[in-house]
Amino acid sequence: MRTAIFDLDGTLADTSADLIAAANACFVGRGHAAPLDAVGDALTAFGGGRAMLRLGVQRLGIDDVIIDEEYQTLLDHYDAHIDVHTRLYPGVEAALDRLAADDWVLGVCTNKPEALAETLLKKIGIRDRFTAMLGADTLPVRKPNPEHLFETVRRAGGNVDRTVLMGDTITDRDTARNAGVPIVLVGFGPLGADIVDMQPDAILPHYDDLPDLLDRLIPR
Incomplete structure (x- = not known):
C-alpha cells in the first residue's frame, strides 16, 4: 500500500505568522520591541520556537538565557492563538x-x-x-x-x-x-x-x- x-x-x-507572533510576545512581555518579522523571518519560524527566540535575542543583543526561560511562554501563547493567521x-x-x-x-x-x-x-x-x-x-x-x-x-x-x-x-x-x-x-x-x-x-x-x-x- x-x-x-x-x-x-x-x-x-x-503557520509562520502565528509562530512569529508567539515569539514576539515573549520579547514584548519583557519590555523589548518585537524583533521578528512575519514574512522576512518565515524560514526561521519553521525551524521552531527556540530558533525564533535565538534570532530575537541576537537582534536585540540581550542575554540568551531567555531562550530557555521564555520557551514555555512561547508555547502557551502559540497554543492560545494557534490559528489566527x-x-x-x-x-x-x-x-x-x-x-x-x-x-x-x-x-x-x-x-x-x-x-x-x-x-x-x-x-x-x-x-x-x-x-x-x-x-x-x-x-x-x-x-x-x-x-x-x-x-x-x-x-x-x-x-x-x-x-x-x-x-x-x-x-x-x-x-x-x-x-x-x-x-x-x-x-x-x-x-x-x-x-x-x-x-x-x-x-x-x-x-x-x-x-x-x-x-x-x-x-x-
Whole structure:
C-alpha cells in the first residue's frame, strides 16, 4: 500500500505568522520591541520556537538565557492563538481527498509538539484525513532520525518501501535520505526557487500537481 507522510508547518499550512507572533510576545512581555518579522523571518519560524527566540535575542543583543526561560511562554501563547493567521496552502484539501480516493495511506510526521499539532490540524479541519500523526515529543527521537518517520508509517498501517515524505526544510530532506525514501519538497515556501539546492527527488509547485507527481514517484 502506498503511503504519503507530510510535514505540517510550511508543508501543509503556512503557520509562520502565528509562530512569529508567539515569539514576539515573549520579547514584548519583557519590555523589548518585537524583533521578528512575519514574512522576512518565515524560514526561521519553521525551524521552531527556540530558533525564533535565538534570532530575537541576537537582534536585540540581550542575554540568551531567555531562550530557555521564555520557551514555555512561547508555547502557551502559540497554543492560545494557534490559528489566527494560519492557512492551508491552496489545493491541500482537494489533493488529500484525491490521494485517499486512490488508496494512499496518509500520515503526519512533524517536529511540532504533538498536542499543538493535534490542536492545529483539528482547527484547520484536516485531522481526519490522516491515519497517524506523530509530533516532536511522541517518541524519544524526532526528525531527522528516521525512526520518527518509520513509526509514523507503521502507525498509519503503511509500508516503508512504498512511502514518500512531503516536506519543506533540510530536516525533512535529511529524514527521507536517512530513511531511504523519496522526498518531495514544496516550491512555495520561504526558500522559493532555492529549494532546488537541497536536491529533492521532486519539487511540488502547487498541490493541484501532487497526485500525479506522487504517482510518478511510486507507481500504483
